[in-house]
Amino acid sequence: MRRHLATAVLAGIVAAPALATPALAEAKPALAEAKPATAATASTASTASTASTASTTGSQQAQNPIAATFNLVAGFTTYGQNVYVVGSIPELGSWNPAKAVPLTTTSSTFPNWTGGVALPADTYTEFQYIVKNADGTVARWEKGFQQNRSTITPPTGTYITHDTFGGY
Structure with missing residues (x-):
């Protein structure tokens, strides 16, 4: 009974009874000052606040991407x-090989491959290098499942790798 009453009091549905615990009695004045009057309104406000924070974080990352350059040695x-x-x-294809970022090489730079992409700043990511055949099929993944490279992109500036295919 006390647990259900505490939930109702915190949601602003009933007033705290005189026999309520001190914690509930202290919570009642704070609830009276709060604008949300019901649990549904409080939930909506919390969701809106979370969405606003996520939107701000997302837009901040979208406004301030960092330039990433991937340099790889793959002579095979x-x-x-x-x-x-x-x-x-998503900027690295969300593990979808059809959306992967291409690296390029030339006869004078082979076996060195390089490519660039804008990445969100200050973001944890995992990645692998893959080799695709001319028809787009994947010939080789760098490593197996749960053996990904990982990094946190810097908050500003650039991110540059100097990797060897399969070498960690």
């Missing part, structure tokens, strides 16, 4: 194969 590829970086965030 054959003519027609290309190297990509794929990862856990």
Whole structure:
């Protein structure tokens, strides 16, 4: 009974009885001052506040991306194969090889591959390099499941890797 009464008091549905515990009696004046009058209103306000915070964080990241450059040594590829970086965030394809970021090389720079993408600042991400055949099929993932590279992008500036395919 006391637990259900405490929930009702905190939701602003009933007044705290005289026999209420001191914690409930102290909570009653704070509830009277609060604007949300019902649990539904409080829930909506909390959700709106959370959404506002997430929106601010998301828009801050969208407004201030960092320039990321992925440099990779992968000398085993054959003519027609290309190297990509794929990862856990949308900017790196959300683990979808069809949306992976391409790296490029030339006859004079091979076996060095490089590519760039704008990434959200101050964001944890995991990634791997993959090799795709000319028809788009994945020939090789860098590592197996749960063996991803991981990083937290810097809050400002640039992020640059110098990696070797398969080398951690």
